[in-house]
Amino acid sequence: MRKFRLSTTALALLCAVSLSALGTADARPGSGSSIGSRGSHTWSAPPRTSITPGWARPMDQSATPRSAPGYGATPTTPMPGYGAPAFRPSYPVRHPFLSGFAGGFLGAGLFGLLSGHGFMGGMTGGTSFFGFLLQVLIIGGLIAFVLRLFGNRGQRSPMGMPSSAGATPFGNAGGSTPVTLTNDDYLSFQRLLLDIQAAWSAQNMRALASMATPEMTGYFNAQLSDLASRGARNIVSNVQFQRGDLSEAWREGNLTYATVAMRYSMTDVTTDSMGNVIDGSSTEPVTVTELWTFVRADGRGNWILSAIQQAG
Structure with missing residues (x-):
């Protein structure tokens, strides 16, 4: 019983010390x-x-x-599910509709070639391999023009003045x-x-x-x-x-x-x-x-x- 009382007292003192370490x-x-x-x-x-x-x-x-040197603090690991990365998203992320359209358009043509139906419905009549290349160049040029057009719009402010490319709500x-x-x-x-x-x-x-x-x-x-x-x-x-x-x-x-x-x-x-x-x-x-x-x-x-x- 005496040893039990001593152990209980020691445990109580230990708890008191631990709680007091919290500090006001x-x-x-x-x-x-x-x-x-x-x-x-x-x-x-x-x-x-x-x-x-x-x-x-x-x-x-x-x-x-933290995307740039500050005044001396080292940030801890961000909490899961909160915050935003300090980088500019890739074009497919910023323009999912246009990227999906272009990918689907080209994908349909390649799928046609692989399935034996030719590019965009096949090459029949007077169409030759050079005609196929011509189609690729024309379609590729149109897609590049559309992507460049919308990409430039995304980098301009509503007033038409160039904005800071890559700016995000964090780190700028x-x-x-x-x-x-x-x-x-x-x-x-x-x-x-x-x-x-x-x-x-x-x-x-x-x-x-x-x-x-x-x-x-x-x-x-x-x-x-x-x-x-x-x-x-x-x-x-x-x-x-x-x-x-x-x-x-x-x-x-x-x-x-x-x-x-x-x-x-x-x-x-x-x-x-x-x-x-x-x-x-x-x-x-x-x-x-x-x-x-x-x-x-x-x-x-x-x-x-x-x-x-x-x-x-």
Whole structure:
């Protein structure tokens, strides 16, 4: 019995040490890391603000592939099923109809030759091998002309000016246009800050999914699962927004992004499965400054969270 009591005590101490290693700074939404995507600006440092005079910490995790050298972060493996490769798709991918038409047209002719019916119905009467070559040249020339015509159209903007070939929504900061935000936008950012913290504390994944991108929702789910596997739960309460400052806002295609530096205070407590506090304080609030990036589709939908970066 004495050995059993000693073993139980040792196990309890080990669990306490493991739970205390979670740390208050790493328990809030985002776990104190830089995660998510900022479109083509993901691997570029956000402009400094009055409350973030130093550089923001580069992304620790992002679904956006890094196509060019940035300011020092090495991206992790993108989450499955999310993100886009930073390359220009091949012509068959960009023009499946035209490519299918050309392939089917030529395929029908070759199939006719192999089946003994000749190219495009056979060569009868005065048609000779030279006639066959002439047909191939004429048809090939027509197909090449059509493909070149549509290919050039695909490389021009609606105004007819040449666009940047190979530009994609990711990895090309030059494809963005600055935008101006309204007071309603800033109110939405503050509301999202409070609502996301509340949903996190309630472990409400459905609510989090309605306020964040699938990528960020995946990160939140993984972080909450990690806490649960350790028999712990993080509760953020008494969140008070103190100050905010716009870092940058821009548009890419039909998406509008806004990165905002936000300083807020909160009570950050980590408890065990019995509700006992194992880290943090329920009486002493902590102050945090982070850069949150929001995104929305122009003309439809609301702002949702797409990234969190640590200041300094």
